[in-house]
Amino acid sequence: MENFSASSLESVTCPACGLLCDDIYLARNAVGQLKMIDNGCTKSMTFFERTTQTASPLIDGKPSSLVDAIKKAAAILRNANQPLIAGLGTEVQGMRSILSLADKVGASLDHMNANSSFRNTLVLQNSGWQVTTLTEVRNRVDLLLIIGTDIVSHNPRFFERNVWNTASMFDQDTSAREIVYLGGQAVETTAGISPAGKKPTVMPCDLSCLPEVIATLRAIISGKTLHITEVAGIKTSDLQNLAERLKSAKYSVVTWVSSDLNFKHAELTIQNIAELVIKLNEKTRSSGLPLGGADGDYSVNQVSTWTSGYPIRNRFSRQYPEYDPYHFSTEKLLNDGEADALLWISEFNPEKTPPKTNLPNIVIGHGNMSVIDANVFIPVSTAGIEHTGTMFRIDSSVSLPIGKLRESTLPSLTEVIAAIEAAL
Template identity: 65%
Template sequence: MQSSGKSQTDSNSTIHEHVACPACGLLCDDLTVSRNASGILEVSPNTCARSVQFFQRPLVDTSPRIADKSSTLQEAIAKAAEILKKANQPLIAGLGTEVQGMRAVMQLADRTGATLDHMNSYSTLRNTLVVQNSGWMVTTLTEVRNRVDLLLIIGTDIVSYNPRFFERTIWNSETMFDQDTSKREVVYLGGRGLDTSQGISPAGVKPTVLECDIEQLPDVTAALRALIAGKQLQADSVADIPVAELAKLAERLQAAKYSVVTWISSAFDFPYAELTVQNITETVIKLNEKTRASGLPLGGSEGDYSVNQTSTWISGYPVRNSLQRGFPEYDPWQFDAERMLDNGETDALLWISCFQPEKTPPASAAPTIVIGHAAMQFEHEPDVFIPVGTPGLDHAGTMFRIDSSVTLPLAGLRKSALPSLAAVIDAIEAATQLD
């Protein structure tokens, strides 16, 4: 009962079914991963570019380094502990990890009085600030798959971030309520030159595309919100989109039975983007006075949602937060890692990136420890580098999906000598307690 015949966590087996893929926030778990004779993993079917890159990256066997010299794991752990112990304002950033890794990090942060920031905070905060200011009405992927009749996509093609979104939740062949999914309507609002090909229905119906520059989304979303609220607009067009077109869109939203409005916060690359997210979510709330509509924030990578959730239940706060004063504090501006590094407000940086070797730390004068993917390469060699396994490849873990309601187990799929982040962090924490 508790586990299926083919255990996900048994790294001896060569074929793993229903494997969850942490390469994007969708966390598709319909993958089969097999290991060939030379130890390379192959993923099939239901692949996408992201999952292929994630699973088929070869295992790299690196040893820890201190000042660019190979060391034992114990030596590297001792050195990392020494740096953190000496620091008055340690900063733990990057945070490319999952639940178990973040649990360990939170304990270390408590012990060492560290500040915490995730590499995607700039983006996730655009959503978090809205939740904290006004709240929202949102839905989850299985609801979308079975219920959506009108999908409004704001400022993104989705597929660059979540490649299988349409296949899995829009153009699925069956729904619970006998909807003909090919009749689902898709509207792209904002952005220019987006790849809208996946918005074409299986019956060949093209999506509505209303283009504008991404920086003009504040105006366009405010106009749509006003129209949904029944306001008259004096202008004929907003950011080159005729108001008549927006009015038509408003009518379609009001007529829909279960519309879903989606966005990806990292695509909103303009100042005060949280206000645009709020325009969207308040539009959704307004629609719900009469019909049903839901928001759906998409995107997600590097464990950002897992880190936020774990940090929130352990400290009360999502990132960016700090335990520097012995109790948790939350301040999206003050605890911005990049700002702190630029300002010299930290005297030790622990950078974590377990999923992608490309995510290296920003240049910094502070003593730097990197715990991360074994294939990481540095322009500036850190003081300590400890290679660790990747959750979902080298060891088990737990990950939150982008819609936050679903958490899935990640599997250990291959034999690896690399320790988990949690094991390394626990050892560093223990070492900081030694005199």
């Protein structure tokens, strides 16, 4: 890389995970290439430092003009009875345009992360939950219970920004915060070591055993009498001790990453987490905190919900929105032969390519994406680097603008979707 003294970019917001860190410091050289200077992580470096895209549209693997690619994409959607628009790796403005197109062509919608995000959504829809914000965690948490994840492989700067922060609004000694990891084997726990060297409590068990472990913890917190001495290799006395620590904490937070709870009916375990938080709130303060977030999944769900009344896995083929978290999954619609065309979208990540299909298919994606077997490929610029946008943070209570950091010759997703809609 060369000439990075050309200009610097401060307080940039990073869309590469659900934390949306807004303190990124980058340099930009004369040809628009970006280099991380400060406050990044490996994930954000990968995102911002990708080389400038120069791809052109393809029809059946051969270079085409943008106009022809849009016409061909419109023809595929016009001829389909049940098109599926999936992937949906985008931000708020992109999703608004996709919903408009879906309404026009009667499409079903699904996000690439839906299998994991539904573990949370189903709980929220079924019984609700008490969850908190990153700001509350940063300023108030005194005991953080982490269920079945290391957090940092999803949200690398979570501890740096929200747990071991040196300043908090209420002069809390943040280095005295207690960290407990519960569940998983060989989980990386070094991020949970306090700046003063205090080690976290680690209570391992197989992830597949978390349902019974969390159910046991909830039972203890609820005052039930147990007649067992251990569950999944964890002593009941250790869980009792954890329950006492949660009850005596002033503001405990129980957190998880739904994609790491990858076992059957994980939503029931998340529901048990939500219910034990509710129980703790009878005597003290406690909150849940679902973490993770990638490829705009939280933003896409927010826009879909406020526009159609449903999160994704909704369908518009009957002139009104329908919702089915089971039947409208990408896998099911493709495997059961219900979809007859696929439009795949991933503007942030070139590695998120579409599933293999023999259906007529269109890919609108990151310019570095390799999809030579798509019927139509339209490369687009990236929100947060080459055009502005808006994203929702993982705690859903904060939306942040993401900026334009360099020029691009590629159109934005919104422009391409609007052009397809106009060409129908």
